[in-house]
Each structure stands twice: as C-alpha cells, then as structure tokens.
Amino acid sequence: MSNRLIKILVPAISIILGLLVGAIVMLFSGYDPIAGYIALWNGIFGDSYAIGETIRQISPYILAGLAVAFAFRTGLFNIGVEGQLMVGWFASAYVGSAFTLPMYIHLPFALLAAAAAGALWGLIPGILKATLRVHEVIVTIMMNYIALHVVNALIKTVSGGSYKTERIQPTASLRSEFLSNLTDYSTLHYGIFVALAMVVVMWFILEKTKTGFELKSVGFNENASQYAGMSVKKNIILSMLISGAFAGLGGAMEGLGTFGSMTNQGGFTGIGFDGIAVALLGANAPLGIIFGASLFGSLKYGANNMPNAAGIPLEIVSIVIALIIFFVACGYIIRVGLQRLNKKKEAK
Amino acid sequence: ACGTDKEKTTSKGGNESEFSLAMVTDVGGIDDKSFNQSAWKGIQDFGKDNGLSEGDGGYAYLQSKGEADYTSNLNALTRRNFDLVFGVGFLMEEAINTIAEQKPETNYAIIDGVVEQPNVASILFKEQEGAYLAGVAAALMTKSNKIGFVGGMEIPVIERFEAGFVAGVAAVNPDIKVDVKYTGAFDKAELGKAEAGRMYSSGVDIIFHAAGGTGNGVFTEAKERKAADKDAYVWVIGVDSDQYDEGQVGDDNITMTSMLKRVDVAVQDIAKLAKEGKFPGGETKVYGLQDNGVKLADSRGAIPDDVMKQVEEYAKKIADGEIKVPEFAK
C-alpha cells in the first residue's frame, strides 16, 4: 500500500466507521438505519436543489476552516473565527445595503469590508499576543461574545431600531439567477467561487510567498525565526489578520449570498466553531479543507431530510459527524491497522 | 423528498378537495414551550378536526437548526405539495418573501412578521395588549410597589411586551416603577437568574419575563427564594405559553400567571379560511385580545377573584378600543 493510498484510506475508513456506529445507534433506538442513510443521501444529492443547497452550505465552512487552519499553521489557535465571521457578516450586509454603486465596485467593496472587519477582529488578539504574550485562546473566546453583542447593537443602530439590516442592493449580491435556476431555485450563490478562490489564496500564500515562509517558520520556532531576521511580532499579527479576513469573508457568504441581510443573532452561528473541526479534518491543508468542509456541509445539510423522509431525529447525524471526526483524530491507529494488514498480505 | 415528488404531483392533481398544511419551525422546535409549540398544536388540532393525518397530503412540520435552513425547509415543504405552509417567527420573513415569489401557486403564512405578497398571509399579535393585562395584574398584586421586567434581546417583539407591561402597571398606579432590564440573550439562564436575584433583593416582588431560556433563570431564582422561605412573596409572570409547571416549588407555585400568545388560534383560523377558499393572501391579520389571540393564563388561584375582576374590566376596555395600548417602549 502506498503512502498516498493510506492517506486517502484513513479518512474513508473514518467515515465508514462513523456511519457504522451511527447505524448501530439507530438500530438500538428503533430506527431503520438503511432508510435513514438513504434519506441522508437524498438530502445531499437527491436532486439538483439539494445539491445546490449543499454546496451553498459548504462555502462558509470552507472559509471558516481556512481561517482556523491559517492561524494553526503559524502556531496560533484561533477560536475566535465565530466572532470574526459575525462582524464580517454585518460589515458585508451594511456595505451591501448602505451604498449605491455599480456592481463591479459594490460587490468587491462589500467583500472587502467583510474581510476587513474580520481582520480587525483578529487583529486585537493578534496584537495582544504579539506584544504582551496574552494567550490568544482566551482573547478570541472573549472576542466572540463581544462580537455577538456589538453586532446586535449595530444592527439596531443602522436599521433605526429594527432587528435586521436592510436588504442588500442587487449590486452587492452574490446571488445568482443562473446558479439558482440550475439547481431548481436553490439559494446557491457565487460564494462558493469566492471560497474556492480563497483556498487557492491560502495555498499560494503558504507555499509560494515569502510571507508564507515566514509565517510557517514563526509557527514552528519563534527563536530561530527571530535569529533569521524575521519579525515574530509582525508575523503573529499578520497571521491573525489573514485568518480573521478569511473568517470575515465567511460572514460575507451569509451577508451577500445566503441571506442578503443580517438579523439579530440570538447566539453563535456555530460555523466558526465547526471551522475548527473542518480545518483539522483537512489537516490544516488547503485541499484538505475543501474535503473537510464538503463532508461537514453535506452531512449537516443532508441531515435535514432525515426527520421527514425517515422519521429519524436530526441529532443522530450530529452523532455521526462527531464520530467521524473522532475516528479521523484516531487516524494513527487506523494507519497502524492498515500497515499490519498490508504486512500480512505481503507475507503471503 | 426521494423521487416521490413526481408521483405526488400527479396524484395530487386529481384530488383537489384534500387540503394539506405544514409549518417550518425556527430554531426552537415544536416543543419549545413557546410559539413553535403553539403553532404546531394549532396545526395538529386543525388536522384532527378535519380528519387529516400526519405526513404528505395531511399535515407536517420541518425543524430548522439555523437561519440557513429556513429557505430550504420552506422549499422542501412546497415541493411536497402542501397547500398552505406556515413560517413561524419573524426571522422567516425574508425566506417566505423569496419562495412566495418563486412558487405563486402555493399559499404561505408568516407568524410574527409581514410579507407583502399576494399568496402570503401575515399574522401579527398584539403582545402589548396581553402584556398590559399582565402589568395590571402585577400592579394590583404587588406589595412592595416594585415590579420587574426581564427581557431577552432588544428586538421589536420583546419591546412590545415591555411597552404594554409598563403601560399596564402605570394605568393602575403611576407611582410604581418598573425595573426594566434586558439580558441580551434568550439562552443565558445564569444571567436571567442573576438579574432576577438583583431585582428581588432590591425589593421587587413580581417579575414578568419575556426572555425564553434566559427566563428559566428567573423562575429558578424565584423558586429558590420560595423554597428557602415559604412565606416569601415572590412571583413570576410567564410568557407565550402557560408556564405554571415551571413555577412549582414543592406544594407552592410561584407562577402568578402567564401571558399567552395563542398562535394555535391564529393558525387554525387561517387554515380554516384557506380551506374554505377565503385565504387572506396579501393581508395582515393582527390577533389581539378581541380575537382571543392574546390573554392571561389561568392563575390557579394565585390572583384573587376581586383582582381578576378588575383585570377583566381592563381587558374589556381594550377589546372595546377604549384603551389604546402603546406598541413602542419609551
């Protein structure tokens, strides 16, 4: 078995194991797992509408995953993607609605605003970490709550006391008649292309640029990087900035694509926290994140079909997702198992 | 909807007389002890009354896990050919607006929101009227002349509760100050509890909450005080559904009453109209005291009859239009 094959087999086996345990849980709870999984499958791929919605759901997951992964690659744990995403969402919705501009300016402007807002939210923990060595995990957790309340207050302010921002202008919208029609009126929008473009951007920054070289170096060894003439502070701040910008764009997926506005948030969207799982499922690598986000997005969206098509509670899918992540984490033991199997085969 | 769509469409085409309805919940789910639950109850009751069964062609619901699910859930139900689809909660305005445009042949109704489309009926409630009565009751029952209001997030619906409640208290006794506090969240029981603790400590004896899960904390605080001291005079007024069960402390109960929002009544009403072919598309129906849309729950004796009588007088005046309850908080 080649290394590459094993790399592909490990997540595949994790998924199968997750589904298997999920099936056992369903059996014991008196549900029909086959019907359940058929419903799940149809929920994801059943028709063009489902496919459209699934892809739409994947876009913000990709960006949230990129945000978490990017910080991870520089040795930082950004639990604040949730908050960064929310301020990005708000910024995009605000810029999208408050200005009247031609599309080729308006849409990039709104996207940029989202990225900038997210970056700003990442900047604060970045600066505190770089200058005062304050642990970024605490600050980002706190910044999430601050984002939640600040965004809600801002929505109220800019909307003149309402609970939602005004609808964005069509010139700022990521919505696409074409994609929507293609998928039978789903809310699929151009955001997926933005997300995929950002995957390329992350790959490019890390693998091709000088900045990427520095970011990775600082992530692995601050002392040696300083010795090599890099500014550790600058790179920590930059990393949080870029990470926040990805997260902010994730918010723009909602603000300019899925919803076209922002309503008062009763709690966290969860996308940011799921981003941690997405990033780690994808081993913090750009391509891996597409895989992680697709898995996550499809299972989450497809799950909606299980209660009505098979009468199975939604929560069972959450159990399955969690189990898959758990098994991916245990990849080492799966790898060992595969290698043993391989040896036996070779021996024969 | 696994490949059943097409055959359904055909079977449906030949069977016009059947009437089916469904709803999309918001994140609360059909057992949220609040308006989702109430809406589902309305749909179930209508189904029973009309001999429908749960499932396609009868009645059904889909639960949303987040805002992102609204559109797809509405869409799914539309594809399953329900004649009337309810969206529960103002957050669904946008989604209903979009789908109503895409699917003009289906009828939709939105609860707590307004959507201006010919195939959408908008359902609003005069929460302020119910809250007004709660305020009257509280003002009549208070011994300390201090009353509290704990809100969740500062959104228009909750502000209507506040406005009505404060006006109701003032109508009885303008000198009573209502301690109004928002916690900024519907899901932080510890904040509701701490806020209630502060209010009760400062002499407040009755708190009206409109704070969802945060309100659980208000109940908890009141119950603890009651448990510690059987003679403590602490009360909570519940919201949306009858929260009597929440208030049980041993043999005592600290739920004074609850302000009911009869989403079930409204749902049945609209469904009936639709079935009779009189669907109020493009209209906004506002359910107030008069329409049985809001009212106070049975206090199970917590409010003495003489007080109840006075409350009913106010209710009558509101219903008659003699009292205009303000919609916005100052």
Add this chain to the structure above:
Amino acid sequence: MSFLEALYFIVPTTIAYAAPLILTAIGGVFSERSGVVNIGLEGLMVMGAFIGIVFNLAYADVFGGWTPWIALLVAMFVSALFSVMHAVASVSFRADQVVSGVAINMLGIAIALFSVKMMFGKGQTDFIQKKIPRVNIPILQDIPVIGPMFFKSVYGTSVLAILVAIIAWFVIYKTPFGLRLRSVGEHPMAADTMGINVTKIRYTAVIISGGLAGIGGAIYSQTMTGDFGHATINGQGFMALAAMIFGKWHPIGAMGAALFFGFAQALAISAGSISFIENVPTVYFYILPYVLTILALAGFIGKANAPKANGVPYIKGSR
C-alpha cells in the same frame, strides 16, 4: 443600590456564577497538567448537565432532598466515563488532541439531545423539583458585612467548588500523584525513565477532568436552569478553558479566574441598574465582562506558560 447592597449582591452572584466554572476549569488543569489538551470540557459539561437533570427527574421520589447531590455523583461518573474516549484517543491512539476534543464537544451535545428526544419526546426535559438548595450558614451568617456577603443563602455547591480547588491544589502540589502528574506534563520521557507509567497518569488525569467537568455541568443545570435543553450549556466549557489558562494551569489560579468572570458578570448586572448611568446603551454592559477579562489579562497577567508537553502524545523511545 448602595455600595454595601451592591456588594451583598455582587459577592454571592459571583460565587454562584463561578462554581460550575471552577470545577470544570480545575478538571482542565488536571488534564493539561498531564499533557493532554482538553477543549472537550464543553462536551463533558453538557454530559454532566444532562445526566444531572435526568437523574434528578428519575429519582427525586427515591432520594428526596438528597437527589441533587447524588445526581452530581452520577453526573461525575458518567462524564468521567465519557472522557475515557478522549483519553483513549489522545493517549493511546496518539490523536490530535484538539480534534478529539472537538469531537467530544459535538458528541456530548448530540448524544444528550438525542437521548432527551428519545426519553421525553421533545427538545428539552421537564423541570426538576429537587433543586440544590441555598442555605444560611449558622453563626457565620451573623458576622456583620462578611456574613451577608459570604454566608447567607449560599449554595452548598459553591462551598464544594472552593473545597475542590483547595483539594486539587493539595493533590497536585503535595502528593506523589501530583508530582508525577506535573512531571508527565512537562517531560514525559524523564518521568518514564524514572519508572512512571505515563499512560496511566494521563488516563487518570483525563478521567478526573471528565468527572469534575461532569459535576460542573450538573451544578449548572441544577442551579441555573432546572431543565436540560440545547442551550443549557452554551459556551461555559470554553469559559472554563479560558479560566484555566487565565489561572495559569494552577487550581487556585483557575478558581480565581472563574471568580473574576463571575465578578465581571455581576458587576455588569449591578452597574446596569445604577441610575446615573442608566442612559448608557445596554450593549456596553453586555460586553463589559469580556472586555474586563481582556484588560485584566493584558494588564497584569502577561505570559502564561502551558505545561511543556501539553498536546504532545508520548511515544516511547522517540526523541
């Protein structure tokens, strides 16, 4: 509110708010001191909160007033059992501990909600009737000023939390187990050459963290909400994680940090009712606790050093 009245409110509120966090954060201290990162605290708390409520509902008739206390024990037991998953993954299977922690978080809430659906046929449980009572501590409550602040209508669980913090300090810094725990988290190979079973210590530590987080969750649900639903545990685990780091991986420090969070929260609530600042937009009060935490960290805490081997699986013979 007068100053003293404010204190009479702030101090007990602080302690009540902090209690679940203290226990959970100390759980985190145990786990991370042994070198196992535990961001699964949230999921472990969820499990504890859920079990606490379910047990309380089921056995209130049997155990009467003792029910909530026994529920704490049962929650501890079940969460500890649940945390074995994290231990197996992190210690034996060399998993990425953050991934495993995330899985624990998702699994905790999913299992709890699924079970609630199965048992109650709805999204949340019923309300418990046997709650953890607040008691006045005899004699002490009569001390002027201090009495009403610390000894009037306190939760037994708050006392428990503070006791646990002290016991944890004692265990970690005074007992052979604590010495071994600290060495395993700093330099597992050194510990190994001294004949210490790194795996065993790490398992024990993770299981302790599960147990403590379980109690933390059960305290929360039995003192704050009285029922269990999807929003019952809603970020408290992450706050506990923050408290653990804030407290520099020290049990007393973690307790201090949790109390600080509680204090900031109570301060925000009482500040909101001071009349001369009534016109300040509420959002400032909502964010006050979090801003205060960041300021405190930036102001006088500075760098916190995690245990050196935290997050690194120990592989025998590797260098």
Add this chain to the structure above:
Amino acid sequence: MEHVIEMLNITKQFGNFRANDNITLQLRKGEIHALLGENGAGKTTLMNVLFGLYQPEKGEIRVNGKKVNVTSPNVANDLGIGMVHQHFMLVENLTVTENIILGNEPKKMGVVNIKDAAKKVAEISNTYGLNVDPYAKIEDISVGMQQRVEILKTLYRGANILIFDEPTASLTPQEIQELIGIMKKLITEGKSIILITHKLQEIMDVSDRVTVIRKGQGIGTVITSETNPEELATLMVGRQVTFKTEKGPSNPTEEVLHIENLVVVDYRGVEKVKGLNLSVRKGEIVGLAGIDGNGQSELIEAIAGLRKVKSGKITINTTDITGLKPRKITEAGLGHIPQDRHKHGLVLDFSVGYNAALQEYYHAPYSKNGLMDYDVISEKAAKIIEEYDVRTQGVHELSRALSGGNQQKLIIGREVSRDPDLLIAALPTRGLDVGAIEFIHKRLIEQRDKGKAVFLISFELDEVMNVSDRIAVIHDGQIVDTVIPSETDEQELGLLMAGHSREEREQQVMKEGADRDV
C-alpha cells in the same frame, strides 16, 4: 575477572536499520569502561537497551552473571543500573529533590515528605561531594549542577552500575574536572561505570578499558594504558585523524568587529556584560575563553541583535550595529553559528532545504517580488549538503531527523557559504566526534585564510588553544586579557578565566620561585 554487566551479541534494529549489530560489552566490577564511537555509531542505543528503554532483537544481558530481561527502566533500577542520559531527563520546573525522588517518593500520610527527601539528597550529595542545593529549581541551576542532579538520581536509587552518556559534552573544563573526581570517588565506593565521551583525553585520563564501536558494530575492547588517542581515533573512524589542527600564521588586516564599553543585561535585568571592549580583525581567529556564565551568551546575543544593548557600541565593518534588528546586522556582514542549534539554529520541522535558506530566503535569487523560488533554494541546499558532508536523505528531509552532528554541519554550511565578513562560532563542536570536529576546525581556518574575521566561543581550552590566533579571556563581563596561544599555557588561561590578571600571575610565579629559593 568478575563481570557485573555482560551485554552479549546485542542487535537492535530500527525498521530495517541496524543501530546495534552483534555488539558485545563487558563491564568489570569497579572499573570505568569507556564506550567510544562516531556520532550515530550506536552508543546511546546500546545503553538504552541496557537501561530497558529499548528491547533488543537479539543477544542477552547478564547482571552479575545472571541472565536478565530488562523490560523497562523500572527493572533496570531494581537491578541497580542507573543512567545519566545524553539529553538530561530533568523536569525543569521541579526542584532538585522533586526530580530525584520522582517515582519513588517518600510519604508521610499520603503526602510527599519533601523535608526528609531533601535531607537524604543533601546527605548523598555531601558524601560524594556533589554540592547541589536540594531546593533549587532545575531551570535556575547551571548545566554542571544539572549533571550532578542526574548522578544523584541514580545514587538515590542505590545504583551500583552507572551509565554516563556524554556527560561532559556541555560542561566547562572546571566542571569536567569535578565530574572526573566524582567518578573516581564512585569507583572507590565499589561502583562500576560505563562512560561515553567523544573526548579522547578524558578516556585516557579516567578509563580502565575502552570498547570501540563503528557503524553499529563492535570493533573491540582495548586496555587504556596500552593504547593512545591516535590509535583510538583510528579504530573509531577507520582512518587517520589529525588532532593538532594545521594552520599557517595569520595576517590580520582591518578591524571588522569593534566593541566599545558594551553593557548588556540578562533576562532578569542583571548586568552580565560590564563595559566590554573587543576587536576582531580580518584574517584572524579570535577565541573567547571563559567559564560559562561570565557573559558569553549575552555578548553573542547582543552582537547578533537578539538581545538589547544597554549601553556601549558595536560596529561591524564601520557600520554601527548597536540596537539594529538581526536582519540588518546580518546584512552588515555577520554570520552566526548559534550556541543552541535547536533553539536558534534550525527550524526543526522545516526541511533541510528550507533551513539552508533560513538566512537568505528573503532576497534574490531565493525569492523575488515576494515569491519564493524553491528550485534555487534546493540547488543551494544540495550544494551545502555536498560541500559540508551533511548526511541526509535529501533536501526534503525534515531537519529533525538529522543527527546532531549533521544538523551542526548544515548550520555551518549555511553560515559559511554566505561568506560573511565576521563569523561568530559559538560552541561549534559541542557533542561532536573527533572526525566532525576536525572538519569544522578546518572550515573555520579556511575562512580566516580567505581574509574573513572569525570569533570563536568555546569552553574547551584545547579547541581555543588550537584554533585561535588570539585568545580573549572573559571574566565577569569584561575581557581581562588577550593572549597569544603560543605564548601561554592552559594553566595561565585557567587563572585568567578565574579572574586573576596577568600581573598577579607573574607575581605568583615569582613568589613561588622565591619560596623555592628559600
């Protein structure tokens, strides 16, 4: 002769690689037995087998003639085997006593009885003249004391057979002398010792017999008194090794490094460099001799821009670099082989190729317009690998997988290939075998001969004496004197390092002469 330990035909395999191939080693009671071999020859592996950290594939171990099965360090402890590891096995934030009793804690009612333990530690410490503070934290004590703590750990457990794996690699000459004294004392107590070291002189000084291994295979055991360093080196490397580094006379020209009244403080804010003056010229190697802790680290870090200068001035090639960023200093002409190769020298999780470019990645041809050119970097890395004999699987291998010696060669290659005007080499040969040391010394001299300035910091007087053209002696943050190697001896250097001035020394010599006359 009685053997306390017999390791017979031991084979230990990592994957397909044989680290130990049929090696036999027999330790007599009461002897110091040296184990000698190049870096990566398999010495540590063999000892780890004895200590129970690894299980051998083949062979058997006998203790006092009885066959044993050492399955874990616990078993080794029970058999009276103690090991002082090559990389210290100490928990830095625990105290000396805590480290020593770990895993074997004296208890009183379930509580660790630190007081009793500390007393016992102090007792043992006194018996063997180890001089450690039982309550000090490991992170606060010197490397020498840490070493002694490691020894105490084994003694506390009553070990009779002690394994010392390169105990002297990071010790100062004084500390080495102390250690040798301790070892001799242990022998008189009836203990037996296996000693691993790359320093042949130490072997000659203390050991009774030497077992040599090469590339995992046993070459044989010789009696120390019947051999000499040259023979040992040849046995070990398999070819002739020159010891006295050959070099021509130096021709120093202009000044490259100039330091004036430099004051630097350490991380606690304590002044460590106190008004130091120094100059290094083109075409010479200046050695800095001194006892560890006299300001060497702070001095180097200040020159490299890694530590703030409190006052004073440093210039490189007429550029005032005081307070400049490391990058600017590098550009002013500094090359730096850092003291701690893992902390500063390498990003261990980067490939060999990336590390080869660590100082130059930011400019052409390695990167242009913000984009990296990894092809050029790989080419350069391949060149370094070839020229500096870095043994690695290739440019893509992680630096972590390289042995210490090869990591060091990679760093030296990187720094020297940039052709800096000033090359600072801090402890460049620590832990390396004689072959590698020879190689590195040659490179340093080559730089000098090309007209570059070289500044060598070392704790080994041998090295300083052999390689430098001038020796600056540092004591208490100041250069107390500068001497020419051919005009001095180790004794004089030792006195200077201890803070005595040359005049004092002369007086002392005179006095001694006078005493003799009387």
